[in-house]
Amino acid sequence: MADLPDSPPQFSSRKAKILEQLQLPDTDYTDASPKGSVDEGIKELIAEINAYDGFVTTSSCAGRVSVFLEGVKADSGPSSDPDEEPESRVPNQVASSGGKGGGGKWLFVSHDPLDRSEGSSDATSSGNHWRDQFALPAVDGAAMESMCSISAGSCRPRLIHFKFEPMILHILTASLAHAQLAIKCGLQGGFRESGALNLVPGSSSHAVTPMVAIRSMGLGFESMIGIEQVDGQRYCTVAPEYIAALVTLANEHFAENQRRIQRFREALKESMQGQVKLNKDGMAWEDAAARRERKRAEGLRRREQLRQSQRPATEDPDT
Template sequence: MANRFEARKQKILEQLDAPVGEYHDLSPKGSIDEPIRTLIGEINDLEGLVTTSSCSGRISVFLEGRKGEIEGDVSAAEGEDSRAGPGGKGGGGTWLFISHAAVDISNSSSPPNYMSMFGLENITVEEERAPGVSCRYIHLKFEPMILHILSASMAHAQRIVTAALTAGFRESGAVALGSTKSGESNPMIAVRSTGYSFDSIIGYYDEEGHNVPLVDVKYLSTLVRIANERFKINAERIARFRMALLESYYPQTASGVSRPGWEDADARKIRKKEEGLARQRALKNRNSQEDTVAECGSTNTDNVDGMFQQ
């Protein structure tokens, strides 16, 4: 009979195996992000691990929800949460833009129209108004990968945490231990890092329903370039995390190719050092032999000259 972890993993895998048209999760996009789809599959193939939620990293523009109940608000009357939380979520908050890949800015002759792309309206100077105290702000954010992994034991959880910290996801750790009366423990580990995320206010939602920008296009372009650089850092850390985690389970297949002669980092360092010493010895021996040949050639020449002089 399957234990609690195995039963839950089986259920999650069945959901992930659903056809594309039928699968849907709670993320804004409703599916697994393409940049980490392979990683998710590899983790779920490991014994004692299963992913429960993920985001590969994203640049987004988000309009905060309502910060207070509005008189006559239909959603409040229907029992829905009409007030946003501390981060602006809820209360009718809206995603104006989301991308899980760097924004393409390669075409310098026709740069992106960031105002339109991010749902902002070109308001002239005469129309600009200062935002009120309770206004809804518009945020441009970059958020690195976050990955939640359910583990079958503390030993499995420790492998995840070690790989995550090694890769640079410094805020990683257990967010739930999942202990039961029977003594079974299924820790939930969050792989995450906030060190290279950012959140910048770029506009607000006015009383007339306009998304008013607080910054110009040049500033938006700067934020996009910064976010694109952060995507590179994010991809590098994801790759390091993948290698470190897979090496802790199956060293011979960590690179995706089974190699009988696979060696870990310490073994490779020792081998490289030995190869370097061997090359130095070979070079020294060769130089010594060349010196010997040169000396012999000089002696023979002297003898031949002497014979002719006689």
């Protein structure tokens, strides 16, 4: 059972606005996540968190497997991250081509395990199936020559990556106590890199409302699987059996990710059961209806005590 302070007014106001946005249909709603909407796999979790006083989710990703083309690398800077570019709203589809920064873009995104039945139990056939889904033909001689000069000059080919990322969840909290509780539950669930920002108030007139990130970087992995030449032609540079192995590994990580989500969910639910909120004086907080009921019961009890005290004493009859 968690003893948590009441939410400050500025938090309650912001939470109300966020919840209002969540009521919109997916076509109209956008949050701070790359996809811009809540994934089906964690909608129930999001609803549970937002039902607790002192917590509200601001962005989320249930976990995903993606194939992405890195941006054009500047001589002195890293490649652009496709997280800057919104995902396609439809899972397992080629994403929109408009990129930011150096032009990095999503080629394929799925928030669900990749269906092995769509390919074949044979690793080669399965790998070829997914290579076709990623629109990456097998490498030819010219592309292989480009790979050999990958580190030379400004016209080097751009790399294509296969990546799995576990759930990440950002939760705005009403106080340090709320943030500590969310982080504790995240760690219990296996999201070992969970943490918080905004632990110091921006001004003396504002309460601290930390932003918590529930995440586990250790569950993710990434591998290069192809290149895009300077003429825009893309190729797969690994064997189909390797693609099949990556798909199998991603599905295994999806399963572990789901187990961790469930552990986090259960830890938070257990911590919030019988929640006792405290007011500014550190006393147990109660809403107006509960206070009215308590006052009514106290009044009835005092009235009965008064009636009993005013009743004349009676003697027991002789026996």
